[in-house]
Amino acid sequence: MASPFSDPAFYRDRYPVYAAMRQRCPVAQVPLGGSSGTATVVTGYNQARAALADPRLSKDTTAFFADRPSGRALHPALASTMLNSDPPDHTRLRRLVTRAFTPARVQQLRPAVLALAEELVDGWCPGDRVDLVKGLAVPLPITVICQLLGVPAADRERIRRWSSDLLATGDHERIDAASHALADYMSGLAAAKHREPDAALLSALVAVRDEDGDQLSELELVSLSVLLLVAGHETTTAAIGNSVLALLQHPEQLALLHADPNRIAGAVDELLRYDSPVSIATWRWAPADSRIGDAEVPAGSPVFVSPGAANRDPGRFADPDRLDLGRPDARAHLAFGHGIHRCLGAPLAQAEVEIVLRLMLERFPGMRLAEPAEQLPWRHSRLVRGLEALPVRL
Numbered sequence: 001m002a003s004p005f006s007d008p009a010f011y012r013d014r015y016p017v018y019a020a021m022r023q024r025c026p027v028a029q030v031p032l033g034g035s036s037g038t039a040t041v042v043t044g045y046n047q048a049r050a051a052l053a054d055p056r057l058s059k060d061t062t063a064f065f066a067d068r069p070s071g072r073a074l075h076p077a078l079a080s081t082m083l084n085s086d087p088p089d090h091t092r093l094r095r096l097v098t099r100a101f102t103p104a105r106v107q108q109l110r111p112a113v114l115a116l117a118e119e120l121v122d123g124w125c126p127g128d129r130v131d132l133v134k135g136l137a138v139p140l141p142i143t144v145i146c147q148l149l150g151v152p153a154a155d156r157e158r159i160r161r162w163s164s165d166l167l168a169t170g171d172h173e174r175i176d177a178a179s180h181a182l183a184d185y186m187s188g189l190a191a192a193k194h195r196e197p198d199a200a201l202l203s204a205l206v207a208v209r210d211e212d213g214d215q216l217s218e219l220e221l222v223s224l225s226v227l228l229l230v231a232g233h234e235t236t237t238a239a240i241g242n243s244v245l246a247l248l249q250h251p252e253q254l255a256l257l258h259a260d261p262n263r264i265a266g267a268v269d270e271l272l273r274y275d276s277p278v279s280i281a282t283w284r285w286a287p288a289d290s291r292i293g294d295a296e297v298p299a300g301s302p303v304f305v306s307p308g309a310a311n312r313d314p315g316r317f318a319d320p321d322r323l324d325l326g327r328p329d330a331r332a333h334l335a336f337g338h339g340i341h342r343c344l345g346a347p348l349a350q351a352e353v354e355i356v357l358r359l360m361l362e363r364f365p366g367m368r369l370a371e372p373a374e375q376l377p378w379r380h381s382r383l384v385r386g387l388e389a390l391p392v393r394l
C-alpha cells in the first residue's frame with residue numbers, strides 16, 4: 001500500500017483521506033513510504049485524546065533512534081526539545097518557561113500585538129490585492145515570538161527560512177541542514193545574551209543555565225529556544241491563514257461575526273477545530289506492546305496522532321465537516337493537543353488569531369478570495385496544515 005504522506009494530493013485536501021482511514025480503523029498501521037516501515041496513525045477523537053495523554057507512549061526520540069540508526073544528521077538540540085522528552089526532564093523544562101505564556105502575561109502583550117498587526121496592514125487599502133500569508137500571517141507571529149525571546153529583527157527572515165525548511169516533510173538533507181543552522185544561530189545568540197543580557201526570555205534562560213547547569217544544560221537551552229521559536233510562529237501563521245480562508249468560504253458564518261464582533265474570540269475555537277494547523281502531532285512511540293482503545297500497538301511503532309482528523313470525527317462533533325461558529329462543544333477540539341504536552345502557547349496563539357480577525361473584519365469588510373480556493377497552494381508538511389499563500393481582494 002502506498003503511503004498517503006508521499007501523495008501530493010494529501011497535502012491539498014487531507015480530510016477525505018482521514019475520513020477513509022478513520023472509517024477503516026481509527027487506530028491503523030499506515031506505511032510511511034520508502035524503507036521507513038509503518039506508523040500507527042490515530043484518527044478517531046477518543047483514541048487521539050487517550051493517546052495524547054498516555055504515559056506509556058514515549059516522546060523521547062533520542063531513545064527511539066538509539067536502537068535504530070537513521071543515518072540522519074539532525075542537530076542533537078532538535079531531538080532533545082521539551083516536545084521530545086518525557087518526565088521528569090519534560091516537567092523540569094516546561095516549568096522554566098510556563099510563566100512567560102500564562103493568560104495574564106498574554107493579556108499584557110495584546111496591545112503590542114495589535115499595534116504590530118496595524119502596522120503591517122497600514123498601507124493596505126480596500127480593493128487592493130494582497131497575499132495575506134506573506135503580508136500578515138507570516139510576519140506577525142514571527143515578530144511576536146522573536147520579540148518575546150529577544151531575537152534581533154534583522155535575523156527574522158533567515159530564521160523563518162530555516163524554520164520552514166525544518167518542517168518540509170521528506171526532504172531529510174534540507175531538514176538536517178536547517179536544524180544545524182538554527183541551533184548554531186541560537187547558540188551564538190545565547191553567548192551574546194550572556195555577555196549583554198536584556199529583559200527578554202532568552203536572557204532569562206541563559207541566566208538559569210549560568211546559575212544552575214542541572215536545571216538547564218547548554219544543549220537544553222539551545223533546544224528550548226529553537227522549539228519556542230519554531231512552535232511559536234509556524235502554527236500561528238497556519239492558524240491565521242486557515243481561519244481567514246474558512247471564513248471567506250463561508251460568507252454566512254462571516255456575516256455572524258460582522259453582525260457581532262464580540263463573537264470573534266469564541267469563533268477561534270471552531271476555526272481551529274475546522275482546519276487544525278497541527279494536523280498530525282509530533283513524534284510519539286511505543287517502547288513496549290500497548291493498546292490505544294481496542295487497537296494493539298506493537299513495541300517500537302511510531303505513533304502519529306492526528307488532531308486534524310480527530311477534530312472531524314463524526315462520533316464526537318455533529319456534522320464535523322461543517323463550519324459552525326455556534327457549535328456548542330467546539331472547545332473540546334484537540335487542535336492544541338492534550339495532556340502534559342498540551343500547547344504552552346495556546347493563549348498567545350488564540351490572542352493573535354483573534355486580533356488579526358478583528359482587525360481584518362473591521363478594516364476590510366468586503367474582503368474576498370482573489371483566486372479559486374481549489375487553486376491555493378498548501379505546504380508540503382505532515383505536521384503543519386497551512387497555506388503557502390492566500391491572495392485576497394481587500
Ligand code: HEM
Nearest residue numbers: 082083231232235236239281282336337341343344345349
Ligand atoms: C494556533 C497556533 C498553535 C497551535 C495550533 C499549536 C498546537 C500545538 C500542539 C498540537 C502541541 C502538542 C503537540 C504534541 O503533543 O505532539 C503544541 C505544543 C507546544 N506549543 Fe503550540 N500551537 C500553537 C501556537 C503556539 C505558540 C504561539 C507557542 C509559543 C511559544 C507554542 C508553543 C508550544 C510549545 C512550547 C509546545 C510544547 C509543549 C510541551 O511539550 O509541553 N505554540 N502546540
